[in-house]
Amino acid sequence: MADSAGNDTSDEHEDHWDRLEAFLQTDPQDAGCDATMEVLDVYAELVAAGSDPADRFPGVKAHLLACGPCAEDLEGLLAAITGGSSTTDVP
Numbered sequence: 001m002a003d004s005a006g007n008d009t010s011d012e013h014e015d016h017w018d019r020l021e022a023f024l025q026t027d028p029q030d031a032g033c034d035a036t037m038e039v040l041d042v043y044a045e046l047v048a049a050g051s052d053p054a055d056r057f058p059g060v061k062a063h064l065l066a067c068g069p070c071a072e073d074l075e076g077l078l079a080a081i082t083g084g085s086s087t088t089d090v091p
């Protein structure tokens with residue numbers, strides 16, 4: 001009667017990694033650099049306004065997670081919009 005429920009198979013874990021690997025190799029949601037750049041200013045404004053731009057631009061969010069340069073551009077736009085004190089020259 002002392003059957004423990006800890007009889008997990010490790011197959012689940014391996015399946016998880018397989019899916020992660022597949023995700024990293026091909027991300028069908030990734031909008032790409034060109035499409036991201038086109039909407040990046042709108043995207044940044046939505047972020048600055050406290051909205052969730054992923055609702056409107058899921059492909060762009062996927063791209064920003066995968067593309068360092070585009071993510072940096074977004075950070076720069078956000079800093080400009082919100083007046084972030086990181087890289088502004090204060091007179």
Ligand SMILES: [Zn+2]
Nearest residue numbers: 032033067070
């Ligand atoms: Zn990019």
